[in-house]
Amino acid sequence: MNRRNLLLGVGGAALVGVAGGGVGYAIRSPQSSAEPAPTTAAPAKYRSRPDLRTMPDVTITTPANGTVGGYICLSPASGTGLWGPLMVDENGSPIWFKKVPDPATVAIDFKVQQYRNQPVLTWWEGTIGGTGGQGVGQGEFVLADSSYREITRVRAAGTEQADQHDFVITARNSALFWVYDPIPYDLSPVGGPTDGVLHDGVIQEIDIATGKKLFEWRASDHVGLDESYAPLPVGNSAHLPYDYFHANSVGVAADGNIIISSRHTWTTYKLDKTTGAVIWRLGGKKTDFTIEEKASFAWQHDFRQRRDGTYSVFDNGAGVTKVRDYSRGLVLRLDEAAKTAKFVAEYLHPDKISAPTQGNFRELADGGSFIGWGQMPYFTEHNADGTVRLAGHIPLDNQSYRAYKVDWTGAPLDQPALGLTVVGSNVVVSASWNGATKVSKWRARSGTQPGALTTNLEAARSGFETTITVNGTPEYVVAEALDASGKLLGASSAIPVRV
Template sequence: MAPWWYTAGSALLLSLQAAAWNYSTYSSMGFQPPKLEVSKTGTTHPGYIFLGPRGDVQDAGSAALIYDDAGDLVYEGPEQVTANFKIQKLFGKDVITFWAGDMMSIGYGYGTVHILDDTYKEIYTVKLTGNFVSPDGSSKDSYCDMHESQITPRNTLICTAYNVTQHDLTSINGTSSQWMLDSQFHEIDIATNQVLHSWSALDHEADIPLTTSYQGLGKDVGTQDAPYDAYHINSVATTNHGYLVSLRHMWSGYYLFQNGSVMWQVSGDDGADFQQIGNVDFSWQHDMRVYNETDNGLVLNLFNNANTPTNEEAETTGISMAIDLDKKTVTGLRALADPNDPIHSVSQGSYQLLSEVDSHAFLGYGSISKVKEFDSDGNVVFSAQFGDDNAVASYRGYRCQWTATPFWKPSVSVQTTSSGATVYMSWNGATEYDNWVVYAASSATSTNNTQIIATAKRTGFETSATLVDPPTTFIQVVARKDTTVLGTSEVVSF
């Protein structure tokens, strides 16, 4: 059990200290994304960095963001609080997915899951509706929680949900009619938003008793507006026979049959149904994922926070372990940490296995505004920071391979100079172009513009070109790959 002083009111640092990040600005777009300070010390896996940063006093730049390994912005989405921004497969194609909505102060949220194609058009919007109760009794357009938005091999989507529920808490020295959060997940048909499968932790209290929670009840917890959070569901993975659910406040993962009953439990404290071999301790964890599953066992990866705002167990690590179902053992395989940068992440976080071939892994540190990539030997080959620790957060952080040509046109702005003008060009989200051409235009409506007055290689998010004595005050810019035109801007004047 948790110390008596650890209460639900301090559960997750999703309401961050008031702070803003150092940000970049551009002439062609009104973005202010966090500057990504990068250290690359080895060979990294291909892909871009996907983040959803937020800070209490910085609205501009709170969005789904993509960066390259140089720290340059590639894409910024609409200004909104986001989580789980990454690339997934849907019907065999790469799609962008992310949650957007409102985060509650004690660590869950209400929102929708957005699915975009490789032109950034939203092709599906997944919502969860039903008979849910919120802390203030208000109804929500969608009850999808930000912790999970996973597309399954069945081309469905799993989202977590938190339902405020009146329940008997006398077993943990409460009363018979207090309020708590029921941790749930729902598998949803993406096209129709029909719920295909649901699971509730409270429906399985016999297998997951409240008395095993490490989250203390606390004297100020147990009302509808301050419900007790015994479980805190934060990831759900599909398995051969059902699902694997991570409950942070239980320090445990639960393998569920398809009908929702518990097949087995693995605990970071005592192993639960398994004998621990080596260092397999974990606590306050996030992002449990299953690999190499057979009828005899599996590999389980997780982000081991080992900390909360009021409880410090150990340094935060990324852990891999082998679970042997025949021998009933759990054996440590590796624990990833940067010896030159010990981190204690009190909330959020992710462990992404980039490749089962070379075992590169990517960790997002949640409340600590850092991401790191590790090679197969556990060496840090990439590290990046996007704000002050415990002041700026991204619920998870990923490295994803992505190719996109936006459905919108490139952006351009012009600033006059004493000898002509400087042209600033960008194409938000485009990954394939490598150079720009600036054309003179005869009028604001001309379409057949062929006079080239400047060229420039792509440089980061925004590229500039200098015009000396331009023949006209109308220009148009074109983004190209080699000599192939990929995007053309509107005609602008200066």
């Protein structure tokens, strides 16, 4: 048993009851005894791809109006096993879905980044909740190219595993992410045991190509226990790790230094990129800034610098305690010399919802913003003035740690998929191509032999799966994907019609 498991007191079984339990994630593994996985398979959702039956539905409640275009990246999760990165269009129609492996594996933080000057998909895979409480992950990051081929996996250096909360590819093709490291710690100064365990927040910067560690930073070297708002574990849980910091974002500021968010100290920090020294604290008990009342935040996520120099954060306003009636995307302007923080704007869900956990807030290319509402299964796209120009949700019993609006072109290497159904004296052709973004219409070719397909019928793409009805019952059918100009992008195999 390694040092991590020894400190956590686990040998394969998940423990519960860490301080702040329920404030990181509110999901359970499909293998949880409290919420067992279903014993019967769900019915096929798509005739051409019955294997994608677990792909969750996305509902658009405010149709797109004046948006920047692009696709929406989600990572739905529920207690019934809907796990995997999901990309949909602005109508909520799936573009690409990947079911991640069982058992108890989840996908988190699915998004588009740049690696070696090329767009890539990235997400985290692993398990959550096995370290003594909800919200802490053990896993690794996946990079995939525009054909959905896995390029590499990024793992933490040493014996630890990467946490799911963030993964940022830098301009030098390295990756910044967090590791939650349980270390022996004297918690008596804050009323805990002298032989306690502390969940330390550790930043690692790893060279993606070589796996070499380039930089490391530990919260316990710079941030005291007295900065935390999280309660200590007590009673039978007193020796479980104290999650005093709960890191949930890491990024690079315009000046090249590192900016981070700590949910349990209500503080965002700027760190020297070379020494790791704290340059300033924004928020919390030891803030270096005078903060306007409307610009204060609590239990926050996703601290970023915007193009105009302002900073943004997803202000949950709720966690162990509820500080604000609703969550929001918050924009602040910092005067780093005068140490003042002023309110610039806030972005709200039309229903002013409160998200006790998770969430993100991102600037878009045209000055608008996109919000994933975390534990609440919603996403919204906003104009610069805060008005909503697109809104939707995943199934209401799901949640998505973050949600992103992305620009993406996908060209899968596999063939289009084809399903055939005989209805009366006709054949219904169902065609799809998981991940293809350039398909504008489909053509069904049919005939008596694979080499003699003389009948052609076309239909505009109508979502993930498009259906075309062929009159009569030909012997064979092929589905062909076409772009807007009619160019052939790919074709299925010739499938025999079985009556």
